[in-house]
Amino acid sequence: MIIDNTYFVRGLSLPVDEIASELNSYIVSLEPEILNKILGYSLTKAFLAGLETETESEDEFTEFEGESFEDETSIEQKWLDLRDGAEFVYSGKTYKWMGFANTEKKSIIANYVYVKFTTETAVNVTGTGAGIIQKENSVKVDNRQAQVRAWNEMIDMIRLLHMFIIVNLEDYEDFEGENFGKTNIFNV
Numbered sequence: 303m304i305i306d307n308t309y310f311v312r313g314l315s316l317p318v319d320e321i322a323s324e325l326n327s328y329i330v331s332l333e334p335e336i337l338n339k340i341l342g343y344s345l346t347k348a349f350l351a352g353l354e355t356e357t358e359s360e361d362e363f364t365e366f367e368g369e370s371f372e373d374e375t376s377i378e379q380k381w382l383d384l385r386d387g388a389e390f391v392y393s394g395k396t397y398k399w400m401g402f403a404n405t406e407k408k409s410i411i412a413n414y415v416y417v418k419f420t421t422e423t424a425v426n427v428t429g430t431g432a433g434i435i436q437k438e439n440s441v442k443v444d445n446r447q448a449q450v451r452a453w454n455e456m457i458d459m460i461r462l463l464h465m466f467i468i469v470n471l472e473d474y475e476d477f478e479g480e481n482f483g484k485t486n487i488f489n490v
Contacts, residue, residue: 309412342478352381399466413456
């Protein structure tokens with residue numbers, strides 16, 4: 303997985319301690335889904351395979367004259383840039399693609415999972431965070447405002463990603479991502 307439960311903070315706050323297992327299942331299933339949509343199948347496949355290089359080589363060591371050296375097999379810079387972010391120039395202006403994984407804990411993947419999770423489960427979003435619906439004496443809260451905000455924030459991140467890819471198309475020639483549109487609470 304590229305992201306984990308720690309991405310569900312601030313505007314994407316969820317009761318992670320109470321729903322960790324279910325949320326992890328959503329991340330595992332929805333991460334490749336959104337990547338396929340925004341990058342295309344071929345680029346997603348190459349990207350995930352490129353990231354596998356890192357995990358395969360972490361524990362590999364080469365022995366030379368009795369000393370161990372870490373294997374120099376490493377992840378390609380283009381995959382690091384896609385995962386971790388990079389600065390780029392588009393139409394003469396410098397931008398920063400934040401990546402799918404970063405220290406700010408902001409990610410297209412997290413926003414997508416948040417919207418899907420809060421739509422499909424019994425989690426209510428309130429002004430002070432999110433909680434699980436308690437059936438007894440409970441009142442259903444409308445999650446649409448929080449979902450719309452998360453969706454529209456995701457759309458802005460996707461547009462930045464697509465600008466980054468267009469500038470670096472020689473590295474990401476298999477790009478076939480879809481465009482998404484913003485929404486409102488009326489779904490129009």
